[in-house]
Amino acid sequence: MQQQELIPHLFRTEYSKITAVLCKHLGIELMEMAEDIAADTFLLAYETWAYKGIPANPSAWLYTVAKNKARNTLHRKQIFTGKIAPHLKNAGSEIPEPDIDLSDKNITDSQLQMLFAICHPSILIAYSPVAALNRTYALSKVKGKAEAIAAAETLQLTDNHFYHVLLGELYTGIENHQAKQYFQKALLLAKTQPEKLVIQKKIEGLSGLEGFIC
Amino acid sequence: MDEFALIMRHQDGKALASPEQMQIWMQQTMDWIGGIAAQNKFVSGTGLPFEDARVVSSSHVVTNGPFGEIKETIGGLIIVKAESVEEAVEFAKGCPVLMGEGNTVEVRKIAKGDGEH
Numbered sequence: 001m002q003q004q005e006l007i008p009h010l011f012r013t014e015y016s017k018i019t020a021v022l023c024k025h026l027g028i029e030l031m032e033m034a035e036d037i038a039a040d041t042f043l044l045a046y047e048t049w050a051y052k053g054i055p056a057n058p059s060a061w062l063y064t065v066a067k068n069k070a071r072n073t074l075h076r077k078q079i080f081t082g083k084i085a086p087h088l089k090n091a092g093s094e095i096p097e098p099d100i101d102l103s104d105k106n107i108t109d110s111q112l113q114m115l116f117a118i119c120h121p122s123i124l125i126a127y128s129p130v131a132a133l134n135r136t137y138a139l140s141k142v143k144g145k146a147e148a149i150a151a152a153e154t155l156q157l158t159d160n161h162f163y164h165v166l167l168g169e170l171y172t173g174i175e176n177h178q179a180k181q182y183f184q185k186a187l188l189l190a191k192t193q194p195e196k197l198v199i200q201k202k203i204e205g206l207s208g209l210e211g212f213i214c
Numbered sequence: 215m216d217e218f219a220l221i222m223r224h225q226d227g228k229a230l231a232s233p234e235q236m237q238i239w240m241q242q243t244m245d246w247i248g249g250i251a252a253q254n255k256f257v258s259g260t261g262l263p264f265e266d267a268r269v270v271s272s273s274h275v276v277t278n279g280p281f282g283e284i285k286e287t288i289g290g291l292i293i294v295k296a297e298s299v300e301e302a303v304e305f306a307k308g309c310p311v312l313m314g315e316g317n318t319v320e321v322r323k324i325a326k327g328d329g330e331h
Contacts, residue, residue: 007240011233040265046236047261050243051290 006054007046014059015042018066018102020110025070025100028114037073041066063102070100112138133157133166145170161189161199168202180206217257217324218302221291222309224317242310250294250305259292293324 015038022034041062055061113134132155140148149170157163164186171179180203187199231239250256264287269279279287289311296302299321306312306319 005237007237008233042233042236043231044263044265046231046240047263047290050240051247051259051261051292053244 006058007042010045010058010062011042014062015039017107017111018062020114021100021102021107022066022070023114024106024110026074033073034070037066037069041069067100067102108142109135109138112141133160133162137166137169140170145174149174159189161186161191161195164189165199165202168199172202172206176206215295215297216299216302216326217293218296218299218305219291219293219320219322219324220302220306220309221320221322222289222311222317223287223320224289224311224314239310242313246308246310247292249308250292255295255305257293257295259290261290262288264289299323 018038018041019031019034022037023031026034044065045058045062049055049058116134116137133152136148136152136155139151149167152163152167152170155163164182168179168182168186171182173179183199183203183206187196187203190196190199247256247259267279267287269277271277294302294305296305302321302323306321309319311317312319
């Protein structure tokens with residue numbers, strides 16, 4: 001690696017990974033905070049490396065700093081929440097230390113999860129209950145739809161419309177008839193108008209495909 | 215041989231730093247320090263991130279800062295060995311923060327505590 005390009009290169013390869021992993025931990029609604037932490041990490045890198053020299057493993061250095069910064073941020077946030085929410089006061093002293101995992105596997109999962117969240121705005125509304133579904137979607141990207149369908153169907157979250165959306169999504173292009181049934185069930189369960197619109201569009205998209213595939 | 219602190223004052227670069235700019239600044243700082251170290255006159259140095267900077271006043275009022283009234287503040291310092299303040303000033307002249315208008319490097323002798331000043 002040419003030293004002249006080190007920081008821009010790391011920025012290209014690591015910034016999005018760090019942001020994705022932090023987003024997973026902080027929650028997608030705190031994406032800006034995740035981006036700030038990632039940007040601050042790079043700023044600190046340049047301020048530190050200029051004086052102390054470039055570390056042997058710059059990526060690992062960035063991960064460690066980002067992890068610590070996120071931990072501090074979360075800690076501050078939790079203390080703040082604890083103070084303004086009296087019922088949390090007693091639990092305030094036992095704040096669990098989050099374990100932020102910047103392994104290759106978790107980076108891939110987080111990036112896929114973020115992709116999914118971005119592609120499905122409806123999921124932003126209720127992020128945490130669909131974590132399992134998100135993993136299933138990631139699975140479909142990594143191991144193919146068939147395996148993801150098997151994994152998704154074992155979840156049996158039949159009263160969750162995201163569950164039906166996901167299965168509809170997975171069956172699309174494989175068994176469009178099945179996909180349509182899942183989307184229709186999702187439409188019945190969806191609570192908000194924007195969600196319903198998104199699902200309606202999926203069903204319409206399927207009808208367009210039917211002549212070709214089924 | 216005395217030790218001198220070269221104290222850099224400049225603006226918070228955060229708002230305008232792109233990865234390319236960071237790279238250039240880092241390289242310039244490393245080259246500057248490298249030149250001093252090559253003469254075996256570099257003692258130590260550190261950047262002082264603006265993040266989490268606080269000012270505690272005499273009444274124990276803590277403010278985020280030191281921003282607001284003054285544009286530039288201490289962004290870092292290095293300690294060098296030099297035969298004279300003039301030599302230390304020559305080192306300071308090579309400091310890349312001086313490329314920014316209004317930025318300064320203050321040269322201060324480190325107290326030795328041996329009564330020899």
